[in-house]
Amino acid sequence: MKADVAIVGGGLMGTSTALHLAMSGQKVIVVEKNSPGRHASGVNAGGLRRLNRDLAEIPLSVVAAQMWQDIYSLVGSDCDVKLSGQVRVAENAADLQKLEERAALVSSLGFDREELIDRDRLYQLVPALAPHCVGGLYTAGDGFARPYHALTAFRLKAESLGVKYRTGCQVTGLERLGNCWRVVTNQAKFDAPILVNCAGAWAGQICAYLDEPVPLKIGAPMMMVTERLPHFLDPVVGAVSRKLSFKQMQNGTVLIGGGYLADHDMEKETTEIDFTKLSESSQTVLALFPRMAEVRIVRTWAGLEAFMPDRIPVIGSSAKHPNVYHAFGFSAHGFQLSPVVGRIMSELILNNKSSLRIEPFSIQRFQS
Amino acid sequence: MFKRTSELNNNTVTVNIEGEDFQVPVGETVAATVLVHNLGYTRTSPISGAPRAPLCMMGVCFECLMEIDGLPNIQACQVQVAEGMKIRRQQGVGGEDG
Amino acid sequence: MGDSYQLVIIGAGPGGLCAATTAANLGLDVTVLDEQPSPGGQIYRGISNTPDDRLALLGADYQHGADLVEAFSASKANYWPQTNVWSLNSRRQIGILRHGQASIIQAERVIVASGAMERPVPFLGWTLPGVMYAGAAQILLKTAGVVPANGTVIAGTGPLPLLVAWQYLRAGVSVKAVLEFSPRSNLWRAAPHLPKALVAGDYISRGLKYTLDLNKGGVPIYYGISGLQAQGHDRIEAVEYGWDTLGSSRRETIVTNSLLVHFGVIPRINLTKSAGCHHIWDRGQQCWRPQVDKWGNTNVPGIAVVGDSAGIGGARSAEHSGRLAALEVARSLHTIDTQQRDLQGQEDLKWIGKDLRVRPFLEALYRLPDSLLVPPDDKTLVCRCEEISAGQIRQAVREGHADPDRVKFYLRCGMGPCQGRQCAPAVAQIVAAENLRPVSDYTTFRVRPPIRPLSIAQLANLGRAEE
Ligand SMILES: Cc1cc2nc3c(=O)[nH]c(=O)nc-3n(C[C@H](O)[C@H](O)[C@H](O)COP(=O)(O)OP(=O)(O)OC[C@H]3O[C@@H](n4cnc5c(N)ncnc54)[C@H](O)[C@@H]3O)c2cc1C
Ligand SMILES: Cc1cc2nc3c(=O)[nH]c(=O)nc-3n(C[C@H](O)[C@H](O)[C@H](O)COP(=O)(O)OP(=O)(O)OC[C@H]3O[C@@H](n4cnc5c(N)ncnc54)[C@H](O)[C@@H]3O)c2cc1C
Ligand code: FES
Numbered sequence: 045m046k047a048d049v050a051i052v053g054g055g056l057m058g059t060s061t062a063l064h065l066a067m068s069g070q071k072v073i074v075v076e077k078n079s080p081g082r083h084a085s086g087v088n089a090g091g092l093r094r095l096n097r098d099l100a101e102i103p104l105s106v107v108a109a110q111m112w113q114d115i116y117s118l119v120g121s122d123c124d125v126k127l128s129g130q131v132r133v134a135e136n137a138a139d140l141q142k143l144e145e146r147a148a149l150v151s152s153l154g155f156d157r158e159e160l161i162d163r164d165r166l167y168q169l170v171p172a173l174a175p176h177c178v179g180g181l182y183t184a185g186d187g188f189a190r191p192y193h194a195l196t197a198f199r200l201k202a203e204s205l206g207v208k209y210r211t212g213c214q215v216t217g218l219e220r221l222g223n224c225w226r227v228v229t230n231q232a233k234f235d236a237p238i239l240v241n242c243a244g245a246w247a248g249q250i251c252a253y254l255d256e257p258v259p260l261k262i263g264a265p266m267m268m269v270t271e272r273l274p275h276f277l278d279p280v281v282g283a284v285s286r287k288l289s290f291k292q293m294q295n296g297t298v299l300i301g302g303g304y305l306a307d308h309d310m311e312k313e314t315t316e317i318d319f320t321k322l323s324e325s326s327q328t329v330l331a332l333f334p335r336m337a338e339v340r341i342v343r344t345w346a347g348l349e350a351f352m353p354d355r356i357p358v359i360g361s362s363a364k365h366p367n368v369y370h371a372f373g374f375s376a377h378g379f380q381l382s383p384v385v386g387r388i389m390s391e392l393i394l395n396n397k398s399s400l401r402i403e404p405f406s407i408q409r410f411q412s
Numbered sequence: 413m414f415k416r417t418s419e420l421n422n423n424t425v426t427v428n429i430e431g432e433d434f435q436v437p438v439g440e441t442v443a444a445t446v447l448v449h450n451l452g453y454t455r456t457s458p459i460s461g462a463p464r465a466p467l468c469m470m471g472v473c474f475e476c477l478m479e480i481d482g483l484p485n486i487q488a489c490q491v492q493v494a495e496g497m498k499i500r501r502q503q504g505v506g507g508e509d510g
Numbered sequence: 511m512g513d514s515y516q517l518v519i520i521g522a523g524p525g526g527l528c529a530a531t532t533a534a535n536l537g538l539d540v541t542v543l544d545e546q547p548s549p550g551g552q553i554y555r556g557i558s559n560t561p562d563d564r565l566a567l568l569g570a571d572y573q574h575g576a577d578l579v580e581a582f583s584a585s586k587a588n589y590w591p592q593t594n595v596w597s598l599n600s601r602r603q604i605g606i607l608r609h610g611q612a613s614i615i616q617a618e619r620v621i622v623a624s625g626a627m628e629r630p631v632p633f634l635g636w637t638l639p640g641v642m643y644a645g646a647a648q649i650l651l652k653t654a655g656v657v658p659a660n661g662t663v664i665a666g667t668g669p670l671p672l673l674v675a676w677q678y679l680r681a682g683v684s685v686k687a688v689l690e691f692s693p694r695s696n697l698w699r700a701a702p703h704l705p706k707a708l709v710a711g712d713y714i715s716r717g718l719k720y721t722l723d724l725n726k727g728g729v730p731i732y733y734g735i736s737g738l739q740a741q742g743h744d745r746i747e748a749v750e751y752g753w754d755t756l757g758s759s760r761r762e763t764i765v766t767n768s769l770l771v772h773f774g775v776i777p778r779i780n781l782t783k784s785a786g787c788h789h790i791w792d793r794g795q796q797c798w799r800p801q802v803d804k805w806g807n808t809n810v811p812g813i814a815v816v817g818d819s820a821g822i823g824g825a826r827s828a829e830h831s832g833r834l835a836a837l838e839v840a841r842s843l844h845t846i847d848t849q850q851r852d853l854q855g856q857e858d859l860k861w862i863g864k865d866l867r868v869r870p871f872l873e874a875l876y877r878l879p880d881s882l883l884v885p886p887d888d889k890t891l892v893c894r895c896e897e898i899s900a901g902q903i904r905q906a907v908r909e910g911h912a913d914p915d916r917v918k919f920y921l922r923c924g925m926g927p928c929q930g931r932q933c934a935p936a937v938a939q940i941v942a943a944e945n946l947r948p949v950s951d952y953t954t955f956r957v958r959p960p961i962r963p964l965s966i967a968q969l970a971n972l973g974r975a976e977e
Contacts, residue, residue, distance in 0.1 A: 079916060086919055192919040200909070271485055271927060271963065272458050274505050295922075296458070296505070314786065316599050317959055319614060319972060326970035338483050340963035342927055413640075413767055414650065415659040417681055418563070437654070439547075439559065444654040452745060453639045459897040463744050465639035467894075467932075469646035470552065471545065471962075472627045472778070474895065474927040485927070485963070492547065 047073040047208070049393065050227045050236035052215050052250055055085035056191075056379065057371045058242035059198045060386025063119070066205035068394055073234055074207060075227060077214035077246075078313075081195040084244055085379070087347040089267055089289055089301045090191045091280055092380045094157050095130045095183040096146070098356050100404035101377075102155055104384050107400060109185065111383035118383065121197035123189045126294060129279035130186035131161070131169060133332065134179045139284035143181045157183050172276050174332050188280055188291055191379060198382075210234075215243075218253045225367065238393055240369045245310075245348040247358075247372030256364040258373070258410050259353050264306040264315040264346040265376050268322060270339045272296035286328045298339070300329060303376060306346035315346035351375045359385060359405035361392060369393060370407055414447040425495040436493050443469060443476045443489035446499065454478050454488060458504035477502050515541050517839055518604055518617035519587075520595050520781065523551015524575070525817020525828035526623030527582045532836035534585035536845050542582075543593040543606060549579050551817075552625055552645070553825045556653040564655055571825075572652075578829070596960035598622070600786040600810050605960060612968040619812050619839045622782055622800075623832060626775035626818035629797070630932040631878075632885045632892045632900070635740030636771070644674045644772035657683045658768040663749050665689035665738055666772035668876045672720040672731075674770065679727045686764055688724065689735040689751055691773070693879050703871035736881060737761070740769055773878060776935065777819045783957040786810055791950035794873040795822050796883065797935065798954055804859065806835035814838065827865050830858040883949075884939045892940070893933040895926020900940060907944040914938045914955050927963065930955045 049065055051058045054076030062072045080086075092112050094105045116122050134140040147160045159182045166180045167173060203209070210231065217228035218239065225239040241250040248260040277292040287302035304321040308314070322344060329336050352358065352373040362368035369392060371385050378385070388398045424435040427442075429449055436445045443466045446454055453463030455477045466476040469489045476488040479500040488499075517533055519526045522544035534540045542549075550557040554575025565573060582589070590608060597605035602617045628643040635641065644664055650656040651674075661684030664671045675685045724731060737752035741763075750763045776797035779789060787800045787808040799821040806814035814835040817828030834855050841851040885892060888901030898921050911920045914937050923937060924930030930937075934954035942949040 272505060319605055323969050323972035326966045329966055330970050337967040338965050340485055340965050341969060342963050343958040345958045413659040414656050417655040417657055440654045444650055444656050448656055457897060463639050464637060468643055469649040472931045
């Protein structure tokens with residue numbers, strides 16, 4: 045089978061890239077070893093956050109935020125987006141000082157989205173918070189969406205524009221064939237002049253096939269979700285010196301994350317929850333939201349994600365081969381970026397340049 | 413609607429169901445108690461508000477969720493009655509319109 | 511990490527009790543965990559504190575449980591009642607909740623004996639108050655002497671509806687009708703297995719006795735029933751069903767405020783699934799079960815499964831499989847050698863072999879038609895917790911969410927408090943039917959621990975298990 049572009053990975057990065065390419069008339073095939081959204085893109089926390097991004101990521105996340113705000117016009121679904129803000133809470137003077145420094149830094153770079161808020165404003169925004177907090181950093185217009193729904197909307201739109209998915213189809217090798225890349229899989233072979241690596245936690249393996257090694261580490265962040273509660277919380281809450289991401293979904297359940305990692309087995313592609321760490325996570329919840337004590341956790345899970353040593357992704361063309369592009373290593377915050385990453389990839393592939401600055405994400409940073 | 417096959421003996425405790433006190437046998441589950449006292453339903457669904465009642469009596473269906481001593485979401489079929497216990501139906505909770 | 515235990519047995523039903531007694535008598539250090547306040551499991555619920563009059567009512571089978579409990583109590587096995595197991599992983603770490611304290615204990619060997627649950631079969635109106643599982647009603651009878659006040663209708667398949675009707679008859683409870691849903695054609699399918707069945711067990715003679723007694727007691731039993739529906743607004747007011755008699759089919763209605771349903775039992779697989787044990791679709795039993803060898807071993811080292819949680823075999827079979835697994839654990843820990851294991855397990859293996867011969871007959875006799883496994887009416891609520899209908903599930907599959915987990919992600923069915931226990935089998939069946947594939951191509955939802963909800967305070971205080 046022949047296509048203009050072959051994409052490895054049917055997560056959000058692969059799907060968003062496919063969608064943007066198809067919008068420009070390209071014939072795209074997405075090769076996915078499981079099913080779209082089976083991994084990080086389907087099971088993540090859905091956080092849409094510009095707040096506290098790595099400086100290099102800020103321009104991308106600002107554009108992504110605009111795209112999420114108007115996601116309906118891109119994919120024909122609102123993806124259950126709720127833009128009720130995100131806030132990082134300071135629990136003491138030292139925390140507050142860190143937030144002040146951060147606010148000063150980002151505004152000196154021309155970004156005005158991270159607003160320092162005082163204690164009163166904080167409790168206005170988050171009345172349920174434990175009383176000891178002193179202030180926060182707030183980004184209005186941040187929020188969250190439902191990841192599997194978003195992924196499904198992206199996929200349906202891409203398919204409607206002619207993108208073909210091959211599911212249950214694992215890439216096992218890559219060969220150069222004249223001007224083409226031959227994608228060897230457990231099902232069939234696909235030839236395309238252009239190859240895109242959106243293989244998430246497995247991207248290192250694709251890089252290995254290309255003889256372009258990267259220091260990617262795999263981690264499996266854990267999530268907990270509670271029973272439904274009456275509405276009590278609007279913004280997504282994080283904390284300066286604790287590992288926490290805390291949000292109440294539209295249906296009343298509370299989704300709790302914080303970057304605690306599960307054990308994982310890459311051979312079986314399974315994760316095993318570490319309740320000792322989730323115990324610590326629960327202590328954090330109690331410290332900030334004492335009213336949660338008797339609320340029950342009904343489910344926990346973890347998803348496999350690619351982490352880079354500097355916690356920012358690889359986005360750009362291969363440094364080793366022509367017509368090969370990478371987008372991986374999102375280090376547990378790629379969901380928000382996915383619309384803009386797809387756009388950047390299609391710009392790179394079709395125009396050879398990106399409208400946003402992506403030099404910091406070059407794969408070359410690991411090759412010198 | 414349920415009833416007991418035998419008369420109460422004096423090995424009982426007093427529980428309060430939706431504001432009313434009842435004598436009930438020691439060792440019985442809350443679900444058994446509320447079935448005998450014809451509560452009709454024990455919770456409403458947080459989605460549609462439909463009434464629900466115990467289904468499995470062995471802890472696997474979660475239809476018997478009630479508010480017991482002020483705590484919501486307790487499985488009534490897994491808890492035994494105790495002196496002074498306050499038992500209330502659980503009205504569907506949750507979400508922005510719930 | 512908490513304390514370490516040599517052999518932990520999850521479940522104090524006949525399977526767990528016999529495993530524990532055997533292992534403890536061989537000198538192993540045994541700890542039995544069960545969420546119930548007293549030993550006995552589902553069949554012998556509350557056996558140690560059932561008043562004599564109720565015992566008589568429940569029949570001689572029930573009293574056999576007392577012997578099992580006595581032997582167990584006489585052994586050195588530790589017994590932790592009212593202990594909830596909320597997680598089990600492949601490294602044999604067991605999350606427990608005991609006296610309100612959550613902790614994780616490490617076991618060298620685990621025997622899962624968590625039994626069965628009644629098979630959830632969604633039908634129109636099954637969420638109405640007044641509809642209950644027949645086994646659940648039996649639990650009310652066994653543990654509390656509580657019965658339907660104004661009579662009841664009992665509907666379903668298998669031996670339990672008859673047994674419950676028979677027990678009610680003896681207790682003076684009015685049974686308006688027993689509706690038998692096994693298709694008549696099952697008789698023909700079962701007949702070839704009958705000769706083998708006759709040599710083993712007294713299943714059939716007992717079934718006959720119940721039927722005769724019910725006839726004598728004036729309880730009508732209707733065969734060849736289909737199309738069950740519970741009607742009512744805030745609670746059930748009537749049962750409607752289809753009745754095929756010699757070529758003509760008609761709808762009937764019985765006014766009742768109680769409907770008890772039972773379509774057989776299926777293994778409780780949440781623990782074994784979350785531990786990573788391999789599960790297979792059992793065609794005869796029409797359910798998923800962990801794959802085990804004759805000693806109960808799973809593919810996960812150190813985790814064995816016995817009794818109904820390994821595949822439905824009934825209470826006596828659970829006793830034998832429990833003993834066999836205990837012998838195997840003793841062998842693997844070098845308390846006995848292979849020869850001793852084989853010798854001591856001889857009788858149990860023989861019994862199970864004999865019993866297995868009656869299974870094809872019973873399985874064929876009580877085989878559920880597809881119309882019960884795959885809810886035919888789009889309006890039927892399949893996921894009770896999140897209120898997701900069969901039609902919504904079919905629609906999701908057509909939109910490309912082609913396996914149960916994707917249906918779950920998309921619709922939230924299976925994400926409510928029961929964690930999919932009540933909808934998982936039907937969702938897998940619908941997905942398979944919609945994809946025109948055999949159901950054995952699918953597994954039920956991935957299990958996300960805790961398998962029992964745990965409060966944030968309990969998890970925050972996760973500590974060492976106290977002695
Ligand atoms: C628990 C968790 C919570 C998170 N929370 C947030 C959050 O709140 N906000 C946020 O912005 N981000 C969050 N993230 C991060 C975000 O989910 C990821 O960065 C993003 O989904 C990555 O998308 P992806 O398409 O690169 O990866 P994936 O979704 O993992 O997709 C990669 C796909 O490639 C396929 N694949 C791999 N190798 C092959 C091969 N050889 N052949 C064929 N197919 C292959 C895989 O099967 C997979 O489906 C979270 C992540 C996790 C795990
Ligand atoms: C409701 C019901 C009623 C039944 N009635 C009869 C009957 O009258 N006659 C008959 O022949 N058969 C009956 N059966 C079938 C019965 O399951 C078996 O015959 C027999 O009880 C199987 O024994 P077992 O040891 O495998 O499991 P069980 O007897 O079911 O014992 C399992 C034990 O494990 C415990 N357990 C399970 N999960 C956990 C957990 N996560 N944490 C802690 N403890 C746990 C349970 O509390 C239970 O005590 C019934 C089944 C059900 C579901
Ligand atoms: S009645 Fe099913 S969990 Fe209590």
